[in-house]
Amino acid sequence: MNRILIVDDERLIRAGLSKVIEGISDIHLVSGSASNGEEALQWLENHYADMCITDVRMPKIDGLELIRHINDKYPWMSCIVVSSFDDFGYVQQSLKLGASDYVLKPVDRLTLHDSILRTYEKINESRFDYASRLMLKRLPHHKDMLERWVEQIRTVQYTALPLMVVDTLEMLESWIGDRFYYLSMLAMAWLGLVNEELSIEKMEIQLEEGKDLGLGEKTIPIEKLRSYFRLCAVRRLEEGATRLFESSMEANDQPTRKAIEDVKQYIGQHYFEKITLQELADVAMVSRNYVAILFKKATGNTIWNYLVSIRMSKARDLLLNTPKKVYEIAGEVGYDNSVHFSQLFKGHFGLAPAEYKKRMET
Structure with missing residues (x-):
């Protein structure tokens, strides 16, 4: 996700920029706004942003001075300057300070759109390059973890995945300290490395960066930053591992794959209900006994273990992102x-709900 701070002393301009940004895609979010550089810096003391779009001339602290402060205190951020002053001096100064682009007012929607997408791509490329270099530097000391992933995927050990993901997350986090914004890219670099090892066995899979929709609010307070990026990395690792597991199974014919995907989709939509084997058989258009056999053969997992894994994943999200009690979460996911x-949660993640939350947040 790309969280953006808008800084402009005109309220209507801020509203217009917000409308344009939110129309680009659901990956780009306006996390905050400020009427001058001073307000922006106060906001940044308590909240996270990936990008700042700022005017140049503003009271108290202007846009150029704001960029200097951001470069000094928030070096992971990128800035785009938006100004009505067609002055080469401002362009020159902002670019010299490292601004990724300079857009003139009145802002053309497509021009701003392209500027944001280019800047976002540069941010991701920079973070992934750093993650990849860090991976190469640290890997010699963590080959046992790589071997663990490769072995468990080759032997399709689904039940070992949750604890393996938590252990991998802790390993990755130990490399970066409090620079949590690198976690997602480190997770992607790790999955790419595992995939390279598996390619020796002729397994090909395209790994793409997932979306973090639903994992955090538009505005993330600093105290929630670690939890948010840890959860994003967990989702990356889980989704990537699942796809690697699936690719390691023998190829199924198209009708079988469709039946299995229909069953998975039904479970994903009704996981909080009491699902019967007959319902799933009806979805797959096969007999009750055969749907269970078919699912196990195609995925290496039983239907009920898959249902539990979906419920536990939803429960984990609720546990880490809401103040709900364990009994409330249990009810919401079908128990x-x-x-x-709690017993199922511990069996799945290796830790009881309270212990898991503490380990993820401390």
């Missing part, structure tokens, strides 16, 4: 008995 739910 009337919170004790039974």
